[in-house]
Amino acid sequence: MENKQQLDLNTLLKWGIEHSTANEDPTIDRSAQLEKIDPKWIDLILGKPDAVRMRDAMDAILNADQSRDLSERLAYFDELELLVESIDNANDLKPCKLWAPLLDLMTAQKEPEDIRKFAAWVVATALQNNPKAIKDWAEAGGLAVLTRAVKQESSASVVAKLVAIASALVNDSPTHWIPLLHADGTLQSLAMALHARPRHPSAKRLLHMLANVMDAVPSVAQMFSGKGWMEQMVDVHVRCTNEGPDYLEKALQFVVLVSKHVGQDVLAAKVWVELREVVDESEGADPGAVDEEVVKQIRETAGKAVEEMKKSSQP
Numbered sequence: 001m002e003n004k005q006q007l008d009l010n011t012l013l014k015w016g017i018e019h020s021t022a023n024e025d026p027t028i029d030r031s032a033q034l035e036k037i038d039p040k041w042i043d044l045i046l047g048k049p050d051a052v053r054m055r056d057a058m059d060a061i062l063n064a065d066q067s068r069d070l071s072e073r074l075a076y077f078d079e080l081e082l083l084v085e086s087i088d089n090a091n092d093l094k095p096c097k098l099w100a101p102l103l104d105l106m107t108a109q110k111e112p113e114d115i116r117k118f119a120a121w122v123v124a125t126a127l128q129n130n131p132k133a134i135k136d137w138a139e140a141g142g143l144a145v146l147t148r149a150v151k152q153e154s155s156a157s158v159v160a161k162l163v164a165i166a167s168a169l170v171n172d173s174p175t176h177w178i179p180l181l182h183a184d185g186t187l188q189s190l191a192m193a194l195h196a197r198p199r200h201p202s203a204k205r206l207l208h209m210l211a212n213v214m215d216a217v218p219s220v221a222q223m224f225s226g227k228g229w230m231e232q233m234v235d236v237h238v239r240c241t242n243e244g245p246d247y248l249e250k251a252l253q254f255v256v257l258v259s260k261h262v263g264q265d266v267l268a269a270k271v272w273v274e275l276r277e278v279v280d281e282s283e284g285a286d287p288g289a290v291d292e293e294v295v296k297q298i299r300e301t302a303g304k305a306v307e308e309m310k311k312s313s314q315p
Contacts, residue, residue: 050083050086050088050089050092051089051092051095051096053079053083054080054083054084054089054092054093054096054098055096055098057076057077057079057080057083058076058080058096058098058101058102060072060073060076061073061076061077061080061101061105061115062101070112070114070115073115074114074115074118077115077118077119077121077122078118080122081118081121081122081125084122084125084126085125087129087130087132087133090125090126090127090130090132090133091130091132091133091136093126093133093136094136094139094140099136099137099140099142100140102119102122102123103119103123103140103141103142103145105119106119106120106123106145106146106149107145107148107149107152109152113155113157113158116149116153116155116158117155117157117158117161120149120158120161120162120164120165121161121164123137123142123161123165124161124164124165124167124168127165127168127169127172128168129168129171129172131172131173134168134169134172143180143184146162146165146166146186147184147185147186149162150162150166150186150189150190151185151189156193156196156200156201156202157201159190159193159200159202160200160201160202160205162190163190163193163202163205163206163209164202164205166181166186166187166190166209167205167208167209169181170209170212170213170216171212174212174213174216174217175216175217178213178216178217178220179217182217182220182223187210187213187220187223188223190206191206191210191223191224193206194206194207194233194236194237195232195233195236196236197236197240199236199237199240199241203236203237204247204250207237207250207251207253207254208250210254211250211253211254211257214257214258214261215257218261219261221257221258221260221261221262222261222262224258224262224266225258225262225266229266230255230258230266230267231267231268231271233251233254233255234251234255234267234271234274234275237251237254238251238252238255238275238278239274245282245286245289245290246289248278248282248290249289249290249291249294252275252278252279252290252294252298253291253294255267255275255298256294256297256298256301259297259301260297264301264304264305267305268305269302269305269306269308269309272298272301272302272305272306273302273305273306275298275302276298276299276302276303278298279294279295279298279299282295283295
């Protein structure tokens with residue numbers, strides 16, 4: 001590779017010397033001697049435009065043959081993901097006609113898991129804080145593809161990227177996207193990842209996103225009111241975790257929000273007491289590590305639950 005690049009550079013240098021000489025000597029017929037520069041030298045000096053690089057990367061990903069292994073295809077995907085970090089490049093996905101192949105690869109079960117994961121990753125990156133790209137994605141049928149991917153995908157690593165896509169939508173326009181994601185079952189399907197054992201790789205982001213969802217559209221909290229739903233969530237994310245206080249805070253904040261919108265009966269009194277013990281222990285070990293309001297709500301709800309339990313047990 002280095003020898004080829006050195007040869008290319010030497011050829012380019014030779015071309016430059018020949019043509020600079022022609023410029024200096026007025027007796028030389030420049031129109032006869034000047035050779036049109038090969039476009040490859042322009043690409044070598046200036047680099048290809050990003051739009052061309054994006055199309056080339058997708059062509060390499062799609063037109064895989066025996067000479068191109070999975071790692072090479074993923075390297076092109078990695079380049080594409082880096083390129084769409086630029087808002088301008090993300091907006092060029094539409095004129096470059098790249099939305100359709102990206103969405104197809106997201107749900108292509110015949111493709112390796114890593115290909116589906118990278119396709120979703122590129123989409124999630126392009127949509128972050130980019131209303132124009134979100135509009136283009138929606139016009140390309142992105143919502144239906146997201147719903148299908150969420151419902152059929154069994155790979156935790158792919159689902160983690162689908163959560164990132166949903167999170168970008170929620171952050172963009174909560175009142176627009178949350179009802180749509182709720183109506184088509186996408187939020188419900190993603191939420192089931194909170195019951196996964198071992199804990200899902202996207203759990204922390206999912207807890208944060210669903211908390212934002214409930215803040216924006218409180219009625220969505222009803223989907224967590226089923227018998228045993230919150231008990232299992234507490235078991236996975238509070239009882240059976242050794243994560244730090246930041247993770248604990250997100251899990252407890254989720255519990256508090258569900259209780260606020262659905263009622264404290266989503267958990268048994270003994271579970272509220274258990275959660276109070278958890279926050280007391282956390283405050284004793286690292287005061288202030290968990291949000292003060294979350295701690296307050298857990299303690300108050302546990303106190304109410306215990307009082308109600310005592311009243312119900314009296315003859």
